[in-house]
Amino acid sequence: MYTIKELQSIISEEIAKEIIQLNETDPKNLYEPISYALSMGGKRLRPVMVLLAGNLFSESIENAIPAALAIEVFHNFTLLHDDIMDQAELRRNSLSVYKKYNQNIAILSGDAMSIMAYNYLLRCNSSDHTGMIRLFSQTALEVCEGQQLDMDFESIMDVSIPQYMNMIRLKTAVLLACSLKLGALAVNAPEKSADLLYAFGLNLGIAFQIQDDLLDIFANPDKFGKKIGGDIVSNKKTFLLLKALELSDYRLKTTIQDWITRKECDEAIKIQAITGIYNELNIKSITEGYVNEFYQSALDILEEIELPGEAKNEILQLAGMIMTRDH
Numbered sequence: 001m002y003t004i005k006e007l008q009s010i011i012s013e014e015i016a017k018e019i020i021q022l023n024e025t026d027p028k029n030l031y032e033p034i035s036y037a038l039s040m041g042g043k044r045l046r047p048v049m050v051l052l053a054g055n056l057f058s059e060s061i062e063n064a065i066p067a068a069l070a071i072e073v074f075h076n077f078t079l080l081h082d083d084i085m086d087q088a089e090l091r092r093n094s095l096s097v098y099k100k101y102n103q104n105i106a107i108l109s110g111d112a113m114s115i116m117a118y119n120y121l122l123r124c125n126s127s128d129h130t131g132m133i134r135l136f137s138q139t140a141l142e143v144c145e146g147q148q149l150d151m152d153f154e155s156i157m158d159v160s161i162p163q164y165m166n167m168i169r170l171k172t173a174v175l176l177a178c179s180l181k182l183g184a185l186a187v188n189a190p191e192k193s194a195d196l197l198y199a200f201g202l203n204l205g206i207a208f209q210i211q212d213d214l215l216d217i218f219a220n221p222d223k224f225g226k227k228i229g230g231d232i233v234s235n236k237k238t239f240l241l242l243k244a245l246e247l248s249d250y251r252l253k254t255t256i257q258d259w260i261t262r263k264e265c266d267e268a269i270k271i272q273a274i275t276g277i278y279n280e281l282n283i284k285s286i287t288e289g290y291v292n293e294f295y296q297s298a299l300d301i302l303e304e305i306e307l308p309g310e311a312k313n314e315i316l317q318l319a320g321m322i323m324t325r326d327h
Contacts, residue, residue, distance in 0.1 A: 001311065002055050004048060004318055010061075011047045011068055018069065033097045033109040034116075037076045040092045045322065046179045047072040052315050053183030053197055056307060057190075064186040066123035070136065071179050073120065077113035078143060080106050085151070114140070127188045135185070139178040146171025153237040157257070161242050165206065173205025196305050203298035208322055211291045213238035217275055218284055229271035235260045239290065240283050241274075247281050295323055 002010070015038055022035040047068035054064030082088070083096035084106055090096060098106035117136070126132055149167040153159045180201040184194035216231040217240060231238050245253055256277060259270055278284060298319065302312060 001314060002051070002061065004052070004314055004321070007048045007051045007055075007061075008044055010065070011044050011051065011072070014065055014069060015044075015072065029101070029105055030109055030112055033080075033101050033105055034073075034113055036100065037080060037091075037097050037109070037113075038073070040094055042092060044072060045318070046075050046175060048318065049176065049179040049201070049315075050183035050186070052318060053180040053189075054187040055183075056197075056305075056311055056315065057184060057193070058187035061187070063125055064183045066120045067132065067182040067186045068179075070117040070120035071175070071182065073113050074117040074136075074140065075175065077110045077117070078147075080110035080113065082147070085147075124186050126186050128185050128191075132182055132185050135178055135181060139174050142170045142174045146174075150237075154235070156237075157260070159237045159242060161239070161246065164237060164239060164242050168206060168209040169202065172209040173202045176205040176208070177201030193305050193307075196301055200298050200301045200305075203294045203301065204319055204322065207291050207294035207298065210239045210287060210294070211323065213240055214284065214287045214291065217278065229267070229275070232271050232274045233267050240278055240287055243286055244274075244278055244281055244283050247283075248277070252277055252280070291323075295319075 019035045019038055022031045022038075025031040050068035050071055051061050051064050054061045054067075058064075079091060080097050083091055084098045084103055088096055089099045094100075096106075097109065101109075117140075118133070121132055121136055124132060146167055146169070149163075150171055153164070153167065177198045178201070180197040181194045184197050213231065216238070217229060219228065230236075231241075241256070245256060248256060256274065259265070259274060262270075299316075302315070302319075305312070
């Protein structure tokens, strides 16, 4: 079995090869921004998940590498367009693609990346190649649906927690689930095992996103890497906010809604006020309970996969890395 570190090295080397080729491809204004986006680095967790899943069922992961590249390129495509929609000038401490080049270039380069992802998938030699394409297409569409729902929620006050859970399932969780299932399908794993890996990734992804909401308020500010309380300032519909609205009496709900509808306010005071309400309602503990519930569900599903326990050590370690981060 490969270690996570070894798989990170393998996928980084493969991406480096693609970057060299992209830099030699015309038109430069289309492919250079793609090269730039891929060169920003990151932990490469999603492509590593592809390779880890493949390695569960095969000592050789060669056939899973194109699927890993497809996932990484697609994920970075979504980041290009997300940065435009959010007007985010920085990505991984570097200028975002639209800021370094321009918005039109970033849109077109992102479009090209979404198509390139399918070309990588076509390199896979799997007995269920059609299934891989179908899964990837479904996931790509669901990610777009999740992003649209997230934007819709910005102008809707009465978002329910079930609606929110569906949104994060689509926006975040399905891509993690797809990564794992694609890796399994790439090495011709049993269909039942591939489906269990998908369910494992879905629960892990939901736990990950709810925890991300939690960290925005309650993370260690020295390690978090971005400003604490950003979701409060932007009135983002997070699990914490929706649970607080659900549990609030008239007084607290009115206070929350007043802060949300204010056109101008001191950000620090707003963060302190909303966080105070969260503390009064025990929102931190409640949210941690939901995170643990989905994470435990993921671990229970992983147990069902008929493989020796030691074969799952690396994927368990990766899940732990995702869930124990504090930045």
